[in-house]
Amino acid sequence: MTPILIAEQVLNGLQSGVMLFLMAAGLTLIFGVMGLINLAHGSLYMVGAFAAAATAAVTGSFVLALVAALAAAAAAGALVERLVIRRLYDRDHLDQVLATFALILIFSEGTRWIFGSFPLYLDIPEALSGPVTLPGGIQYPLYRLFIIGMGLVVAALLFWLIARTRLGIRIRAGENDREMIAALGVDIARLYTLVFALGAALAGLAGALVGAIQSVQVGMGEPVLILAFVVIVIGGIGSIEGALVGAILVGLTDTLGGIFLPQIFGLFMEPAAATQTGAALASMAIYVLMAAVLAWKPTGLFGAKS
Amino acid sequence: MLKQLLASAALVACATAASAEVKVGLITTLSGGGAGLGIDTRDGFMLAIDEAGRDDLEVVVEDDQQKPDVAVQIADRMIQSDKVDLLTGIVWSNLAMAVVPSATAQGLFYLSTNAAPAQLAGRGCNANYFSVSYQNDNLHEAAGAYATSADFKNTFILAPNYPAGKDSLNGFKRFYEGELAGEIYTKLGQTDYAAEIAQIRASGADSVFFFLPGGMGISFLKQYADSGVDLPLVGPAFSFDQNILQAVGDAALGVKNTSSWNKDLENESNAHFVEAYLAKYDRLPSLYAAQGYDTALLLLSALEKAEITDKDAFRAALKEADFASVRGAFEFSPSHHPIQDIYVREVIKEGDILTNKIVGTAIEDRGHAYEDECKM
Numbered sequence: 001m002t003p004i005l006i007a008e009q010v011l012n013g014l015q016s017g018v019m020l021f022l023m024a025a026g027l028t029l030i031f032g033v034m035g036l037i038n039l040a041h042g043s044l045y046m047v048g049a050f051a052a053a054a055t056a057a058v059t060g061s062f063v064l065a066l067v068a069a070l071a072a073a074a075a076a077g078a079l080v081e082r083l084v085i086r087r088l089y090d091r092d093h094l095d096q097v098l099a100t101f102a103l104i105l106i107f108s109e110g111t112r113w114i115f116g117s118f119p120l121y122l123d124i125p126e127a128l129s130g131p132v133t134l135p136g137g138i139q140y141p142l143y144r145l146f147i148i149g150m151g152l153v154v155a156a157l158l159f160w161l162i163a164r165t166r167l168g169i170r171i172r173a174g175e176n177d178r179e180m181i182a183a184l185g186v187d188i189a190r191l192y193t194l195v196f197a198l199g200a201a202l203a204g205l206a207g208a209l210v211g212a213i214q215s216v217q218v219g220m221g222e223p224v225l226i227l228a229f230v231v232i233v234i235g236g237i238g239s240i241e242g243a244l245v246g247a248i249l250v251g252l253t254d255t256l257g258g259i260f261l262p263q264i265f266g267l268f269m270e271p272a273a274a275t276q277t278g279a280a281l282a283s284m285a286i287y288v289l290m291a292a293v294l295a296w297k298p299t300g301l302f303g304a305k306s
Numbered sequence: 307m308l309k310q311l312l313a314s315a316a317l318v319a320c321a322t323a324a325s326a327e328v329k330v331g332l333i334t335t336l337s338g339g340g341a342g343l344g345i346d347t348r349d350g351f352m353l354a355i356d357e358a359g360r361d362d363l364e365v366v367v368e369d370d371q372q373k374p375d376v377a378v379q380i381a382d383r384m385i386q387s388d389k390v391d392l393l394t395g396i397v398w399s400n401l402a403m404a405v406v407p408s409a410t411a412q413g414l415f416y417l418s419t420n421a422a423p424a425q426l427a428g429r430g431c432n433a434n435y436f437s438v439s440y441q442n443d444n445l446h447e448a449a450g451a452y453a454t455s456a457d458f459k460n461t462f463i464l465a466p467n468y469p470a471g472k473d474s475l476n477g478f479k480r481f482y483e484g485e486l487a488g489e490i491y492t493k494l495g496q497t498d499y500a501a502e503i504a505q506i507r508a509s510g511a512d513s514v515f516f517f518l519p520g521g522m523g524i525s526f527l528k529q530y531a532d533s534g535v536d537l538p539l540v541g542p543a544f545s546f547d548q549n550i551l552q553a554v555g556d557a558a559l560g561v562k563n564t565s566s567w568n569k570d571l572e573n574e575s576n577a578h579f580v581e582a583y584l585a586k587y588d589r590l591p592s593l594y595a596a597q598g599y600d601t602a603l604l605l606l607s608a609l610e611k612a613e614i615t616d617k618d619a620f621r622a623a624l625k626e627a628d629f630a631s632v633r634g635a636f637e638f639s640p641s642h643h644p645i646q647d648i649y650v651r652e653v654i655k656e657g658d659i660l661t662n663k664i665v666g667t668a669i670e671d672r673g674h675a676y677e678d679e680c681k682m
Binding site (some may be wrong): 083 | 336498527532549
């Protein structure tokens with residue numbers, strides 16, 4: 001286990017954490033402001049990836065593909081909020097879960113109708129492909145560095161938006177007291193659509209960025225969605241800071257656990273048994289982390305005091 | 307008098323049996339992320355059925371959504387209310403394990419177009435179960451044999467942490483004679499392999515064997531190509547099949563993979579199959595399509611020889627495997643699994659389309675490792 005390998009794995013953990021943040025930020029905003037559990041958030045991630053792949057195939061431009069992903073996911077989000085989600089705000093969480101689960105199925109089969117059953121092709125742009133050598137002799141793919149940078153920029157923009165703009169004030173007010181800001185004359189319906197579209201756009205952006213190094217296929221959003229829920233529970237529901245810290249914690253735990261646990265078991269077990277036990281425990285690691293955080297702080301790291 | 311009555315009743319029964327329709331239930335994955343595999347299976351199967359043009363044969367097709375419980379429900383419905391005589395089409399081993407043992411126990415035939423887990427090849431083998439595809443370990447064994455013949459000395463191996471993944475690494479090790487630089491089980495459905503690729507880079511390996519079917523393989527190959535690690539890759543056909551190669555892109559070019567079939571295999575049946583498939587569906591066939599086509603050919607050949615209601619005769623007819631396989635020479639082992647050659651393919655580009663060409667034979671006349679455990 002060389003320091004270089006450890007540094008590389010920390011970068012990998014950071015990169016997966018930053019992508020998780022883009023997913024979790026939207027999820028936590030939507031839950032915080034509207035009190036809605038949106039299981040279909042993973043579908044918006046998929047919409048972003050498919051829009052990017054389709055646009056890249058036609059235009060050949062990665063920048064346009066990212067723009068298309070943002071636009072398509074935001075549009076899909078706004079549309080879904082107007083048509084379906086709007087009717088769910090006053091219902092209990094079980095109804096919301098049922099309805100948004102139905103949306104997952106509709107999105108998945110709809111995507112399959114339009115794009116067919118075979119995975120789509122979306123590649124890293126030429127300028128960002130290949131590895132670069134970092135100080136210390138670490139070889140690391142440039143595109144992953146780009147993802148980390150992109151994620152941090154989006155995080156900074158989001159913090160600025162929430163903390164410094166009029167829209168941000170309304171969002172924070174909406175989290176605190178929905179009736180009161182409606183009474184103050186804020187168009188709450190428009191605010192909800194806007195927040196939902198913003199969350200959707202972030203998910204779509206994550207889908208497009210990750211789609212270039214993974215497989216653009218139907219159902220790609222659901223595994224990420226589960227992790228994103230873990231993130232917002234760890235971070236504290238409704239908190240953007242919590243989503244960022246939680247995402248990076250989960251990303252690091254997941255990546256480093258997968259590497260180091262099998263090796264720790266390898267010290268005193270047969271290699272084959274060690275890999276199997278290690279791999280099994282590694283896939284539990286983030287849930288153990290979640291349980292530990294909840295035992296220590298029941299509302300999450302940055303959650304409101306209950 | 308009684309004897310005469312019985313005899314005539316038996317005759318009538320025979321006559322109705324002769325004119326009765328044969329009903330086949332095709333359960334496969336037609337929705338969700340794994341739909342591509344099931345659609346190819348169905349299209350290959352139906353191509354042969356349509357070509358045969360038998361109007362006494364009906365195929366009922368249902369989507370299992372890649373879920374074992376759904377597959378079991380469909381199988382029960384097909385057996386009890388559709389009254390099918392034979393089931394086929396399941397892609398995934400976990401679904402096959404949920405459906406096949408109970409179907410064969412009820413006296414139905416099951417012809418496997420793909421999934422062929424070790425449990426059904428060894429102790430759990432059944433007279434009514436025929437695997438037309440392979441035994442699950444075969445392509446991995448062939449990859450091990452190839453790695454040995456390519457003089458790989460220090461291979462890094464990885465597969466997902468589920469039964470077929472463990473079978474895969476065991477199959478590889480069965481025929482691989484070099485050292486292992488590392489052995490990793492990844493999460494099933496994992497899409498980011500940066501951590502594993504970093505380990506491969508640090509391990510000092512001279513080559514990499516991986517079994518990552520479907521989307522997992524697409525992710526791995528793209529990330530591997532972008533990582534700057536430049537070791538030779540080898541794997542079973544699943545990550546290089548026609549249905550996913552276009553999504554992998556140039557990252558797959560030149561990679562060696564093992565398969566029991568390829569579109570350039572030289573035999574009359576294969577040439578016809580590739581051409582007819584392309585004409586009918588406007589895309590190149592995959593391994594799943596070829597296996598589906600072969601399964602239908604086997605079924606048709608047995609129907610020519612025996613009534614499906616006469617189980618013993620029909621079983622014997624199946625066992626003869628008297629059909630022109632797109633894989634060339636084909637016969638069944640005593641446990642009803644194929645004995646066939648497994649080839650090494652290389653990913654190439656034909657015009658704009660990524661596809662495979664055969665570059666050698668990895669193992670000849672391979673049966674499977676569990677033959678002795680099968681008491682039939």
